[in-house]
Amino acid sequence: MNAEQYVDILTDGLLPSIEESGIPAGDSIFQQDNDPKHTSKLAQKWFENQGITVMDWPAQSPDLNPIEHLWEHIKRQLNTWDTQQKGVHELWDRVAGEWNEIEAEVCQNLISSLPRRTEAVIKAKGGNTKY
Structure with missing residues (x-):
C-alpha cells in the first residue's frame, strides 16, 4: 500500500465512520503508527484538510x-x-x-x-x- 491508497481508504472508510458516529471531524483524534504511508506529506495534508488531529505516537510501539x-x-x-x-x-x-x-x-x-x-x-x- 502506498500513501495514495492509504488516503483513499481514509476518505472512503474513516470519514463515513466519523460522520456516522456523530462526532464532529474537528473533535476527532486519530491514532495510527508511524508507517511511512501514515506520515507521508499526502496523508498529513489530508488530515489537516479534514480538521482531524493525529495523535503523536512513538515509533515501534x-x-x-x-x-x-x-x-x-x-x-x-x-x-x-x-x-x-x-x-x-x-x-x-x-x-x-x-x-x-x-x-x-x-x-x-x-x-x-x-x-x-x-x-x-x-x-x-x-x-x-x-x-
Whole structure:
C-alpha cells in the first residue's frame, strides 16, 4: 500500500465512520503508527484538510496498539482448532470467523489496559515491556 491508497481508504472508510458516529471531524483524534504511508506529506495534508488531529505516537510501539493484541487473541483462538487449515482460503475463513466472534469484553479489557501499558512503555523509555 502506498500513501495514495492509504488516503483513499481514509476518505472512503474513516470519514463515513466519523460522520456516522456523530462526532464532529474537528473533535476527532486519530491514532495510527508511524508507517511511512501514515506520515507521508499526502496523508498529513489530508488530515489537516479534514480538521482531524493525529495523535503523536512513538515509533515501534506495538505495546500501545490494541489491534496488535487483538491479532494475538485471534492467533490463540486459531491454535485451538483440532485440524490445520487446508490452504489460505480456509485460513482466511477461520480468521474472519474468529474475528466476528471477538466478545466486546475482550476489546474493553484491551482499552482498559492502555494506561498500564502506557506507564510500562514510559518506564521502559520506549523499550520492551511485558506486554
